[in-house]
Amino acid sequence: MxxxxxxxxxxxxxSAPDIWQAANAVLTEEGLPLVSFEQSRGFIGRGARVFVERMELAVAGVNDPTRTDHLHTRFLHFYERAHExxxxxxxxxxxxxxxxxxxxxxxxxxxxxxxxxxxxxxxxxxxxxxxxxxxxxxxxxxxxxxxxxxxxxxxxxxxxxxxxxxxxxxxxxxxxxxxxxxxxxxxxxxxxxxxxxxxxxxxxxxxxxxxxxxxxxx
CATH class of the missing domain: 3.40.50.1000 (HAD superfamily/HAD-like)
Known part of the structure; x- marks a missing residue:
């Protein structure tokens, strides 16, 4: 080999704790309900876009393409800095x-x-x-x-x-x-x-x- x-x-x-914090930073910014650590951890695995779609669906009950795009952009902003x-x-x-x-x-x-x-x-x-x-x-x-x-x-x-x-x-x-x-x-x-x-x-x-x-x- x-x-x-x-x-x-x-x-x-x-990295699940930092991903969770990045998710809730976005949700707080947008005035949306927060997700629990276990919810956030369950969203991980298929990339950032799918993570955001799952997060949005959990807190809003539906995916809106325009909102999803915005949430995705803001999530990446926090995600790149989430290392602590x-x-x-x-x-x-x-x-x-x-x-x-x-x-x-x-x-x-x-x-x-x-x-x-x-x-x-x-x-x-x-x-x-x-x-x-x-x-x-x-x-x-x-x-x-x-x-x-x-x-x-x-x-x-x-x-x-x-x-x-x-x-x-x-x-x-x-x-x-x-x-x-x-x-x-x-x-x-x-x-x-x-x-x-x-x-x-x-x-x-x-x-x-x-x-x-x-x-x-x-």
Missing amino acids: RAVVFDLDGTLID NTRIYPYVAEALERLRSDGVRLGLCTNKPFAPTAAVLKHLHWADFFEAVIGGDSLPVSKPDPAPLLEVVGRMGLRLPEIAYIGDSETDSETAQRAGARFGLYTEGYRKAAPEALFHNFLFNDYRHLSDRLAQLN
């Missing part, structure tokens, strides 16, 4: 360093828009950590369409059999399955369904075990 491509939110970092409460999952940093020391190349494929992705990577001092980074708005389509994952692999000059994809959600599982990629499911993220119900090659709940699980794929 020459490379590992990671999802970001719910896989490497827990974002945390790296336990042992992620050590796992990434171990992979790099073993000569494994790293890529990133997320549905987080590219600007907030770049901002949080800079905040975490990971700006130069990943060879290729695709955000949710980098292409005309986003996950679970396989195109973003395939784009990362292509930009790294690799083929699918040479990589493994790591994610935490139904969206990531479907992306890997549709792409024909080997997939490791991190079970401590934003998944809703039982992990056994999702496509995967292996499950793990502790990044101290990731290198060993990847080695077993070989």
